[in-house]
Amino acid sequence: MKASAGGYARAKDVPHALELMAASEGAGRFLAGGQSLVAAMNMRLSEGDMLIDISRISGLSGVSLSGDHLRIGALTRHVEVGSDPLIRDHAPLLTQAVTHIAHAAIRNRGTIGGALAHADPAAEFPACALALGVTLHAQGDNGTRDIPVETFFEDVFTTALEEGEMLTGLSVPVAEPDEVQVIEEVARRSGDYALTGLCLVRRASGHRLSVFSAGPVPMLATGAMQALDAGDVDAAVDALRAEIDPPSDTQASGSYRRHLAGVLLRRAVSRIEGDRA
Ligand SMILES: Cc1cc2nc3c(=O)[nH]c(=O)nc-3n(C[C@H](O)[C@H](O)[C@H](O)COP(=O)(O)OP(=O)(O)OC[C@H]3O[C@@H](n4cnc5c(N)ncnc54)[C@H](O)[C@@H]3O)c2cc1C
Numbered sequence: 001m002k003a004s005a006g007g008y009a010r011a012k013d014v015p016h017a018l019e020l021m022a023a024s025e026g027a028g029r030f031l032a033g034g035q036s037l038v039a040a041m042n043m044r045l046s047e048g049d050m051l052i053d054i055s056r057i058s059g060l061s062g063v064s065l066s067g068d069h070l071r072i073g074a075l076t077r078h079v080e081v082g083s084d085p086l087i088r089d090h091a092p093l094l095t096q097a098v099t100h101i102a103h104a105a106i107r108n109r110g111t112i113g114g115a116l117a118h119a120d121p122a123a124e125f126p127a128c129a130l131a132l133g134v135t136l137h138a139q140g141d142n143g144t145r146d147i148p149v150e151t152f153f154e155d156v157f158t159t160a161l162e163e164g165e166m167l168t169g170l171s172v173p174v175a176e177p178d179e180v181q182v183i184e185e186v187a188r189r190s191g192d193y194a195l196t197g198l199c200l201v202r203r204a205s206g207h208r209l210s211v212f213s214a215g216p217v218p219m220l221a222t223g224a225m226q227a228l229d230a231g232d233v234d235a236a237v238d239a240l241r242a243e244i245d246p247p248s249d250t251q252a253s254g255s256y257r258r259h260l261a262g263v264l265l266r267r268a269v270s271r272i273e274g275d276r277a
Pocket of ligand 1: 029030031032033034035036037038039074100101102103106109110111112113114115117118120122123124125161165166167168191192193194
């Protein structure tokens, strides 16, 4: 089936994109890599959209180090995230995550900003952002604002971005010298969305554990984090399984996903402990 679009315009910079959005009378959709939006249009899940192509706005892609944070532009493509040396050194969770995302063709076009704004509960980058404690940067008619990731994901495909607001980038805390970051997931086939997955970060201040494909939004498993801080892995597995409520669908039952989450947590802990040895 062919996509049904209500128009197309290429934005030359962020103010131009916001102008086009304001003029679209609610029909505007930012087009970044198109790897989720165009797929949805092809399936007629979304019709009549006025596409505002932001993909060529310079200054919205790339990675830079600024003090104790990495700044990543929203238009930075998955393939660039996966190969960037600053990200590898200072936020290796993102480097690892890219290897789990889809296939090369999709990674060549998809952008980190698109993945975060799309907020698919099974996607890797939203869960990474949560585990790393990033800050998201947005720009809209009322100016710019910073959004803590803990308040960003509101529901399936729904974020704290306001109508017409654009995600321009994110700031990621630079990893501490002894920090360890791992991602674990199970998918039916390589490149498929995960049946369930998790990201585990161990810092001097404690653990951060996020779970994805286990509910409507990626979530921080705070009970499991406390048990990990206390050094009790069995209690962490129990707490994790108790605090998620995964859905059943054609891919897997909720109870299987719950079981899997505990298995993945043990794997992640053993990788982290291996790193300490
Ligand atoms: C077959 C297939 C398999 C996939 N497998 C995986 C997978 O395993 N894991 C995974 O994480 N992803 C997967 N994806 C999704 C892929 O990673 C997408 O690229 C990503 O989710 C969206 O990024 P994009 O740049 O293509 O966004 P687009 O498709 O262009 O946009 C997606 C949505 O975000 C909005 N948007 C985009 N950029 C911005 C912005 N800067 N500010 C505000 N709103 C914005 C758009 O308006 C749209 O609503 C898969 C996609 C396909 C087609």
